[in-house]
Every structure is written in C-alpha cells, then in structure tokens.
Amino acid sequence: DAGVIQSPRHEVTEMGQEVTLRCKPISGHNSLFWYRQTMMRGLELLIYFNNNVPIDDSGMPEDRFSAKMPNASFSTLKIQPSEPRDSAVYFCASSLLAGGNEQFFGPGTRLTVL
C-alpha cells in the first residue's frame, strides 16, 4: 500500500486566497483525521471522520475552515479566505475504526500564507 497520500506537499499563497488540501487515506481505513502542526501550538486535531461522516469538528479554528469527505478514498480541507496565521504543516491520518488503533500519517502539506 502507498500509505496516506497528501497533496500538494508545499503550498505558498497570498492572504485572502482559497487553499484546498487533499488527502487519500489508506485503502480499507474508515477513520480519517486532519491535524495542524505549528511550533507555537504543537499538534492540533482539527476534525475527524468515521465512515465519511464528520464526528468531531471542535478543533476547526473558525468558519474559514471546512472539511469534506465525499467518499471513502478522498478528503479535502479548505481554507477560505486564508490568513498568514494559517501557515502551518497540515497532516492527514487514517486508521481502522475500532478505538485505540494506530493512526497512519501522511507526509503533510506545508502551507505558507504571505
């Protein structure tokens, strides 16, 4: 298996632009997680899905952030409009739905908002 795939790996954009991050989970996994990592705040869980349904989005910073999972093999995280404080590394992870199972992380998308 190729593991969790994220694209793009790097994104540089200007303040106010829309940014879309993409994730393909490991085939057969039915839980998907979006995290954000910064030096100041560490690793933060933004939202997670079970069987394509959002379960907990309490970590989404504000209405500028939205996430979708239209099918079992694809998810997006959108920021509109983007701001410099959104600059971070965004990780997607997937796991088997069973509680306490290992999460497999993608390589991350490094976002820079100028």
Place this chain on the structure above:
Amino acid sequence: GNSVTQMEGPVTLSEEAFLTINCTYTATGYPSLFWYVQYPGEGLQLLLKATKADDKGSNKGFEATYRKETTSFHLEKGSVQVSDSAVYFCALSPGRDDKIIFGKGTRLHILP
C-alpha cells in the same frame, strides 16, 4: 478529562547514552498508550504501543511499560544513535472513539 504530559525538550545526548523521556497521563477508564516518532520533514509514525496495564511495548531498541499505578508510560532506550534524533510524542486513546490525545512532543538531539 483525558490528557498527556511529557517532559519538555530539547533533550541533547551523546551517542550511546541512555535515554529516558517521561510521560504521564490522565484518563478515565483503560486507555491504550502510544509513542509516536516524527523524523525531520515527515509525518508521525507509530514507534510502540501498549493496550493494558503492565504491558511493555518495544520497537527499534525503545521500550515503554504501561504503569497504571503511576499513570506513566516512560520511553527508554539503552544506547541511542544519531539516527534517533527526532521528535517523540506520547499519546493515549481513551478507546471510546478513535481520537488520539497527543502530548506536546519532545525533541531529541543525539550528538556523534
């Protein structure tokens, strides 16, 4: 609530030194416990896990024992290598859902 506290870094050691990174947790019930490692420029990856009290997880020379009486899961390695330089995250899963609660991470530098 559920939380994880781990020692702050950075931790700097010489090659072949003994490593301990402390981790304590607060949780209701019987969580599973994990150590994840993040190498530069990469995502996190599972290093080891333990699912019940007194279990010992081990991998790549690293070990950690689930101590319910002290609510701890300290990471140890007898002889570190330069290639162990990374950020280490202690984490728990309460088991009622699929969320994993991560600590803030400890950066480890190993000097040759």
